Amino acid sequence: MINDMKPEDVVGEFREVTLNLFGGYPRKILYTEIETPYPDGKLIVSTTDPKGVITHVNQAFIEMSGYTDAELIGAPHSILRHPDMPPAAFKDLWDTVKKGEKWQGFVKNLRKDGGYYWVKATVIPNIRKGVVVGYTSVRRKPSRTKVDECRKLYPTLF
């Protein structure tokens, strides 16, 4: 289950759109043009169960997403889904990790306050005794050049 975004949580002028998230959840998204720079030297780490429900987050994840620990644990990872991200990117992610392979890409993530931050994300399946028990996602600071390329490319993928 995932809640709609609330105007009182959003900072600055925002636009509104409804996204159909993975698993068939519609979500009202309120988003702004305010970017939070990725902090130097930090990694954002999270794990999910096989369905993409968050089971663990680190402090950097909490700080960058703007959500509390309690809001994140049990929520689908698509709570970070920004409307500027083409659905094809996430289809590619899921197709790749379900084959047991690593996925890497540049992602624009949505914050609770409607702002965004860019990351270089790597997702791998957690395999225990031959069974996929979940996924680990690690995000690091992306290069501005790669982000600029994605800013141009992603709108063409819808």
Added chain:
Amino acid sequence: MSFLFTVSPDFTPDHLSGWYIFNTWLQKQTGVPIHLEMYNDFNAQREAIAQDKVSLIYANPYDAAMLVREKGFLPLVKPVGVSDEAIIAVGAANPVDDVAELTPGVKLAFTDDPDVKMMGMIMLEPGDLDARNMQSLPCDTYVQVAKHLLRGDADVGIFLAEAFDDLSAMIKKQLKILVRSQISVIHHSLMIGPGLLDQREPFQRCLTAMAADEKGVGVLESLGFKGWEKVDHEEMEFMIDLMDTLTV
């Protein structure tokens, strides 16, 4: 017959005698004959692991996946409150204040510590820098990395944060930190392997109780540690998965 114990070759030189003292303490506590072999470099140590000579190792996190998945090692303990962090630094007179201002072609000084180098390379990525567009200047020690920066032989250096912090005040004054990692979950671990696996629980018990033992405290001090805490299998698997995401 004694079992072979080895320590990741990136140990701090000041703690060399501490590892021998620790080995003596461990043998007395467990009654297991253990021979400590210190290898000069990672290749020599990995060769010994490949030949199944090693039964106990204070391992670099970079080698943890290989030890667990290929050689059947299990984690025992990690030092309390110690994690591996990296620093990217330049000479203090260098006008660069941000990794993003570094340009392709820069000369990079680094040691062969695999996890520190990996973290350092990740912190250079925001500047579009990678192994293909930088010149490499491999060094044996972090003091050498610092000297290359001071002499201008290298433009940028990767340090283990602890080693950077231990440099003399005079050297540090001539260097400038661009980034310090705050990863927290990458750490060395003491791991037990084939031949000793049936001793895992007694070893864990004696190591986690070490800080409460009068003699144990002195031995820990000689290693620069406050104590040992247990590492369970899932925590190790989590770190291995994390390292896996960082090596691509």
